[in-house]
Structures are given as structure tokens and as C-alpha cells.
Amino acid sequence: MASSSLLSVATMSLLVLGVAAVATAQPAGDAPAELPRSELAAIYRVMADLLGDPTWPQLHPRPCTDTPWPGLQCEIAPDDSRRLRATRLHFGPDVSTPPCKPGARLAAPAILGLPHLRTLSLFGCFVGAGAVELPPALFTNASSLEQLVLKSNPGLTGRIPATLTNLKSLQVLSLSQNGFHGEIPPELGGLAALQQLDLSYNNITGEIPGEIGGMASLSILDLSWNSISGSVPAALGGLRTLQKADLSYNRLAGAVPAEVGSLKELVFLDLSHNGLAGPLPASLAGLAKLQYLLLQDNPIGTAVPAVVGSLRRLQVLGLSGCNLTGPIPRGAFAALGSLMALSLDRNRLDGPIPASLGALPHLGQLNLSQNRLAGEIALPGEFVARLGRRLDVRGNDELCVGRGRYGGLQASYLAAPPCVGPGSVNGTSSALDEATADRGCRGGGLRGLVYHLLVFLLVLEL
Numbered sequence: 358m359a360s361s362s363l364l365s366v367a368t369m370s371l372l373v374l375g376v377a378a379v380a381t382a383q384p385a386g387d388a389p390a391e392l393p394r395s396e397l398a399a400i401y402r403v404m405a406d407l408l409g410d411p412t413w414p415q416l417h418p419r420p421c422t423d424t425p426w427p428g429l430q431c432e433i434a435p436d437d438s439r440r441l442r443a444t445r446l447h448f449g450p451d452v453s454t455p456p457c458k459p460g461a462r463l464a465a466p467a468i469l470g471l472p473h474l475r476t477l478s479l480f481g482c483f484v485g486a487g488a489v490e491l492p493p494a495l496f497t498n499a500s501s502l503e504q505l506v507l508k509s510n511p512g513l514t515g516r517i518p519a520t521l522t523n524l525k526s527l528q529v530l531s532l533s534q535n536g537f538h539g540e541i542p543p544e545l546g547g548l549a550a551l552q553q554l555d556l557s558y559n560n561i562t563g564e565i566p567g568e569i570g571g572m573a574s575l576s577i578l579d580l581s582w583n584s585i586s587g588s589v590p591a592a593l594g595g596l597r598t599l600q601k602a603d604l605s606y607n608r609l610a611g612a613v614p615a616e617v618g619s620l621k622e623l624v625f626l627d628l629s630h631n632g633l634a635g636p637l638p639a640s641l642a643g644l645a646k647l648q649y650l651l652l653q654d655n656p657i658g659t660a661v662p663a664v665v666g667s668l669r670r671l672q673v674l675g676l677s678g679c680n681l682t683g684p685i686p687r688g689a690f691a692a693l694g695s696l697m698a699l700s701l702d703r704n705r706l707d708g709p710i711p712a713s714l715g716a717l718p719h720l721g722q723l724n725l726s727q728n729r730l731a732g733e734i735a736l737p738g739e740f741v742a743r744l745g746r747r748l749d750v751r752g753n754d755e756l757c758v759g760r761g762r763y764g765g766l767q768a769s770y771l772a773a774p775p776c777v778g779p780g781s782v783n784g785t786s787s788a789l790d791e792a793t794a795d796r797g798c799r800g801g802g803l804r805g806l807v808y809h810l811l812v813f814l815l816v817l818e819l
Contacts (some may be wrong), residue, residue, distance in 0.1 A: 362537040367494040369672060373781060386497045388631070389422060389439075390421075390422070390433055390439050390440060390441045391419070391422075391439070391440065391441060391712070392421055392431065392440075392441045392442075392443060393440065394812065395470060396443050396448070396470065396471055396472075396473075397420075398470065399443075399467055399468075399469075399471050400417070400420060400429065400446075400471070401413070401414050401444060401472025402464070402466070402467035402470065403446065403464075403467045403468065403471075405723075406461065406462050406463070406464050406467055407448055407457045407458065407461045407462075407463075407479075407482065408448075408453060408457065408458055408461075408816060409461070410458075414777060416531040416695040421441050421443070422441075426452070427444070427451075427452045428446060428447040428448055428449075428452040428453065429446060429447075429818075430443075430444055430446075430447075430476075430773065431443050431444060431808040432444050432473075432485075433567075436703055438665040442473035443471050443473060443474060443476045444473055444474060444476065445474070445475065445476040445477075445748045446471070446474060446476070446477050446478075447476070447477075447478045447479075447480075447572065448478070448479045448480065448482050449478070449479070449480030449481060449482075450480065451480075455493075455754035456479075456480060456481050456482050457479070457481075457483065457484075458666055459485045459487075460485065460487060461482055461483060461485075461489070462489060463479075463489060463492065463495070464492070464493065465492040465494040465495040466671055468495055469494075469495070469497070469500075472499065472501065473501055473560050474500075474501060474504060475501055475503045475504065475526075476502075476503065476504040476505075476506075476680075477502060477504070477505055477506070478504070478505075478506035478507070478508075478735055479506075479507050479510060480506075480508050480509050480510075481508075481509045481510065481512050482513075483510040483511070483512035483513045484510065484511055484512055485512055487512060488513075488514045488515070488536070489510075489512050489513050489514070490510055490513070490514060490515030490516075491507075491513070491515065491517070491518050492518075493518040493519070493520040494520070495518070495520075496518060496520040496521050496523045496524055496813075497520075497523055498523045498525070498548065500523065500524050500526075501526060502526065502527055503526050503527060503528045503529070504527075504528060505521075505524070505527060505529065505530050505531070505532075506529065506531040506632070507531070507535060508531055508532075508533050508534055508535070509534045509535075510534070510536075511534070511535065511536050512536065513535040513536055513537070514535070514536035514537065514538065515537065515538070515539075515543075515565060516537065516538065516539035516540075516542075517532065517537050517539070517541065517542055517556070517561075518542070518547075519542040519544040521542070521544070521545060522544040522545060522546075522547040522548060522623060524544070524548065525548075525549075525550065526550060527548055527550060527551055528552045528574075529549060529551075529552065529553045530545075530548070530551060530553065530554050530725065531553065531555040532555065532556050532559065533555045533556065533557045533558050533559075533579070534557070534558040534559075535558075535559055536557070536559065536560065537559040537560065537561060538559070538560040538561065538562065539561065539562065539563070539731070540561070540562060540563030540564070540566075541561060541563065541565065541566055541569075541580075541585075542566075543567075543568040544568070545566075545568070545569070545572075545613055546566065546567075546568025546569055546570065546571035546572060547568075547571060548571075548572055549571065549572065549573050549574060549780070550574055551572050551574060551575055552574050552575060552576050552577070553576065553577040554572065554575060554576070554578050554579070554580075556579065556580050556583070557575065557579045557580065557581045557582050557583070557603070558581070558582045558583075559582075559583055560583065560584065561580070561583040561584065561585055562583070562586065563585065563586065563587070563717060564585065564586060564587030564588075564590075565580065565585060565587065565589070565590050565593075565604075566590075567590050567591075567592040568592070568595065569590065569592060569596075570590070570592030570593065570594075570595035570596065571595075572596060573595075573596075573597075573598070573731075574598060575596050575598060575599055576598050576599060576600045576601070576622075577599075577600065577601045577698060578596070578601065578602050578603070578604075578605050579601070579603040580597060580603065580607065581603045581604060581605045581606050581607070582605070582606045583606070583607055583610055584607065585604070585607040585608060585609065586607070586608040586609065586610070587609065587610070587611075587633045588609060588610060588611035588612075588614070589604065589609055589611070589613055589614055589617070589628070589633070590614070591614040591615075591616040592616075593614070593616060593617060593721060594614065594615075594616025594617055594618070594619040594620065595616075595619075596620065597619070597620070597621065597622065598622055599620050599622060599623055600622050600623060600624045600625065601623075601625040601775045602620070602623065602625070602626050602627070603625070603627040604627065604628055604631070605627045605628065605629040605630050605631070605651065606629070606630045606631075607630075607631055608631065609628070609631040609632060609633060610631070610632040610633065610634070611633065611634065612633065612634055612635070612638070613628065613633060613637055613638060613641075614638070615638040615639075615640040616640075616730070617638070617640070617641065617644075618638060618639075618640025618641050618642070618643040618644060619640070619643065620644060621643065621644070621645065621646065622646060623646060623647055623777035624642050624643050624645060624646050624647060624648050624649065625647075625648065626644070626649065626650050626651070626657065627649070627651040628651065628652055629651045629652060629653045629654055629655065629675060630653070630654045630655075630790075631654075631659065632654050632655065632656060633652070633655040633656070634655070634656055634657060634658060635657035635658050635659035635662070635679075636657075636659045637652075637657070637659075637662045637664050637665075637769035638664070639664055641664045641665075641667075641668070642664050642667035642668070644668060645669075645670065646670060646679070647668050647670060647671060648670050648671060648672045648673070648695070649671075649672060649673045650665065650668065650671060650673070650674050650769075651673070651675040651677060651683060652672035652675060652676055653675040653677035653678050653679065653700060653775075654677065654678040654679070655678075656677075656679070656680050657679040657680060657681065658679070658680040658681075658682075659681065659682070660681065660682060660683040660686075661676070661681055661683070661685055661689055661701070661706070662676075662687060663686070663689065665689070665690075665693075666689050666690060666691070666692055666693065666712070667692070668693070669692055669693065669694070669695070670695055671696055672695050672696060672697045672719075672778060673696075673697060673698045674690075674693075674696065674698070674699050674700070675698075675700045676700060676701050676704070677700045677701065677702045677703050677704070677724065678702070678703040678704070679704060680704065680705065681701070681704040681705065681706055681707065682704070682705045682707075683706065683707065683708075684707055684708030684709070685701065685706055685708065685710065685711055685714075685725075686711070687711045687713055688711075688713065689711075690713075690717065691713055691716075692716065693717065694717065694718060694719070694729075695719055696717050696719060696720050697719050697720060697721050697722065698721065698723075699714075699720060699722070699723050700722075700724045701724065701725050701728070702724040702726040702727050702728070702749065702752075703726070703727045703728075704727075704728050705728065705729055706725075706728040706729060706730060707728070707729040707730060707731060708730065708731065708732070709723060709730065709731065709732035709733070709735070709816070710732070710734055710735070710750070711737060712736055712737065713736060714736065714740075714758065715736040715739075715740035715741075716737075720740075720744075721743075721744065721747060722744070722747040722748075723744060723747070723748050723749070725749065725750050725751060725753070726751045726752045726753070727751070727752035727753075728752070728753050729753065729755070730750070730753040730755070730756055731753070731755035731756060731757070732755070732756065732757075733756075733757055733759050733776050734746075734750065734756055734757070734758050734759075734762075734771065734773060735759075738762065738763055741763050741771075741789050742763070745770070746770045748770075748771075749770075750772070751771075751772045756773045757773050757774050757776035757777075758773050758774070758775055759775070759776050760775050760776065760777075
């Protein structure tokens with residue numbers, strides 16, 4: 358017991374001096390693996406900078422083994438089983454409450470004292486009034502970082518350091534939901550090993566640098582919710598392993614470059630809420646694996662793009678608010694057997710609703726509201742009943758529902774009046790009615806009134 362007490366006193370003395378606690382000499386075969394003094398001291402400095410808990414060293418004298426801290430991960434050195442290495446450091450509400458102290462800072466010397474660190478992640482750490490910037494000196498050629506995740510830190514501001522290009526082993530770079538501003542450093546194109554780049558929800562401006570095409574291993578690109586301007590760079594087509602591209606909620610303009618059709622592995626493409634114009638390039642037909650295509654709220658200004666009908670694996674297609682004109686082509690979506698959601702609302706589409714839409718086996722949401730569609734709604738009754746309120750045709754003043762069709766549903770959510778006119782018997786329309794349905798509802802609206810007036814005059818003449 359006495360020797361144990363002396364060891365505790367000695368350990369506490371060393372911690373007060375800010376150096377690593379060292380295990381007493383033991384036979385070589387029984388010695389536990391320990392962090393080197395330099396790395397343990399670096400961890401204490403990081404904790405002092407971020408957590409500010411003066412008791413942390415006393416509570417965690419051996420933070421990798423006997424007194425572990427959940428945000429720290431250590432591994433045995435491959436060349437020495439008696440030596441540990443700090444390889445992961447994570448701060449967030451899941452390991453500490455609050456995750457960081459007011460006035461927390463990220464000092465380069467402390468982090469650089471952990472030469473084997475492969476993952477550094479900070480969630481909700483810099484949230485106070487004081488602005489914190491990423492020190493450019495933090496990133497050197499000697500760094501072993503593979504994942505850098507700094508998320509939900511509104512107090513983390515300034516420019517994204519160009520020195521990030523020194524992290525040649527970096528695979529994940531996530532700087533989402535922070536306060537970064539300025540342009541995307543073109544030097545980031547030198548991160549050839551990078552697989553995920555997420556700069557979403559910041560205040561980034563300027564254009565997307567063409568150098569981004571140098572990220573040969575990139576599979577996820579998320580630049581959404583910024584103020585990025587310019588065009589979608591043709592260099593994007595060089596990212597042959599890209600599976601997800603989200604450029605939504607920016608200020609991009611011009612046309613979608615044909616090179617995007619070279620992204621053969623692409624599954625998710627979101628270009629919504631920008632200023633992109635049509636027409637869409639025919640090369641998009643080459644996106645054979647695409648499942649999500651979101652283009653809403655762009656001034657595309659064409660007819661319904663024929664190329665979307667070639668994307669046979671599409672599950673979600675968003676074309677809302679794209680200033681589309683003309684009719685919905687009858688066979689435009691016939692080949693999209695996997696389609697689950699289709700949005701064509703807030704356009705200037707006219708003509709009838711193709712009954713063929715009701716034949717899509719997996720379609721569970723169809724929004725055609727706020728257009729100029731006309732004629733009798735001829736969608737299959739089973740389809741209308743299955744979708745319920747997920748079928749939205751409101752805001753099309755010249756649509757109508759055949760008498761007896763769909764029961765009384767039209768009075769609830771279809772918000773379309775009953776069609777009125779000759780040839781309607783027991784809720785079914787005659788061949789004449791079906792042939793003329795494309796030309797508008799006979800009843801409901803000015804066009805129906807004119808039609809009935811003409812019929813009445815013809816009867817009088819007879």
C-alpha cells in the first residue's frame with residue numbers, strides 16, 4: 358500500500374509539472390503499453406486549449422488505457438508493442454458537455470505534437486462570440502491526417518487554408534456548418550487521395566475552381582448552401598468515381614456542361630436552387646446509375662427535358678419551378694419503372710395529364726400543381742386512391758374530374774370540379790369525350806361556359 362501511495366504522489370507531481378506520467382520499471386514482458394511523454398503532453402495541451410478543465414490530467418493520467426477518455430483513440434505502434442500512438446481525437450456533445458469551453462482555440466503546436474493522428478473531429482466546439490480561424494501552420498507535409506471533420510462550429514471563420522493541400526493522405530475533408538468565407542482554394546485540387554469533400558452551409562463565394570477535377574478519388578462532393586457563383590465547371594466531368602454531387606442553394610448560372618454526362622458512377626445529382634438555364638445536355642443520358650436528379654428552382658425554360666426519360670434507374674426527379682412549358686409528353690416517363698417521386702409543379706405546363714403516369718409501378722408522389730394543365734383527369738382510380746394527398750393537381754384551373762370517377766375524392770384534395778357535358782353516362786365518358794378531353798374541361802372555367810353556349814345555339818338552329 359505504501360509503495361502504491363508513493364507512486365500516486367509521484368504521478369500527481371509529474372502531472373502538475375505538465376509532463377507525462379511514466380509507469381514504474383517492470384519486467385520487460387509485463388510492461389504495459391504507454392504513450393510517449395511528448396504525445397501525452399501534447400494531449401494535455403489540446404485539452405487545456407479546448408476543454409479548459411484543470412482537473413482533466415488528474416482524471417485521465419493514462420487516457421489510452423487505465424483512465425480512458427472516450428474522444429481519444431490510441432493504437433499500438435506497429436514496430437513496438439510497448440508504445441502507443443494517439444490516432445483519433447474527437448470533441449463533441451457525445452463525449453463532453455459542453456464540448457468546448459468559451460474561448461476555445463485550436464493551436465497548431467499542440468496538434469502537431471500528435472504526429473500519428475489520423476482523425477481529428479470537432480463538433481459544436483466554437484460557438485461563442487469570439488471568432489476562431491484555422492491556423493494555416495496546422496497542416497504540413499508531415500501530417501498523417503486522413504480525416505478532418507470540423508462541423509457545426511459557427512465561430513470557426515476566416516478563409517479555408519490553402520495549406521490543406523499538404524495533407525497528402527487526407528481522405529475525408531468535412532468543413533460543414535461553419536462560418537468560412539472567401540473562395541475555395543484551387544490548391545485543394547492537389548488532394549488526389551480525397552474521397553469526400555463537404556464544404557456545405559458556409560459563406561463561401563467565388564467560383565468552383567477547375568482544379569477540382571484533380572481530385573481523382575472523389576466520391577462525394579457537397580458545396581451546397583453557400584454563395585458560389587459562376588458556372589458548373591466542365592472539369593467536374595473528370596471526377597470519374599463521383600457518386601454524389603450536391604451544388605444546390607448557390608448562385609450558379611449558365612448551362613449544365615455536357616461533361617457531367619461522363620460521371621458514370623453518379624447516383625445523386627442536386628443542382629437545385631440556382632440560376633441554371635436549359636437545355637439540359639443530351640449527354641446526361643449516360644448517367645446510367647443516377648437515382649436522384651434534383652433541378653428545381655432553376656430557370657431552365659424549355660419543354661420537359663426528353664433526356665430524363667433515358668435515366669432508367671431514377672427514383673426521384675425534381676423539376677419544380679423550372680419555367681417548363683408545353684405539354685407533358687405522354688411517354689416521357691414510361692421507361693422510369695423505378696420512379697418513386699415526380700415533381701413538375703410551379704411551371705407553365707399545359708394540356709392534359711397523361712394517364713400513362715398512373716402506370717408507373719412505384720410512383721408514390723406526384724406533384725403537378727400550379728401549372729396550366731387542362732382536360733379531364735384520366736389517371737387510373739387505383740393510382741389516385743393509392744397516392745391520396747401525395748397526388749397534387751391544385752392550381753390548374755381547367756382540370757376537371759369525370760362524373761362518378763374517384764367517388765367523391767375530387768371534392769376533398771383533387772380540388773377540381775366535375776366535368777360537365779354530353780356523352781357522360783354513369784360516370785364514364787364516351788369516345789367523343791375522351792378524344793376531346795385534351796382540349797380542356799367542358800365545365801368549370803370560361804372555356805366550359807363557351808362550349809355550352811355553342812351547344813345551346815346549335816340546338817336552337819336545329
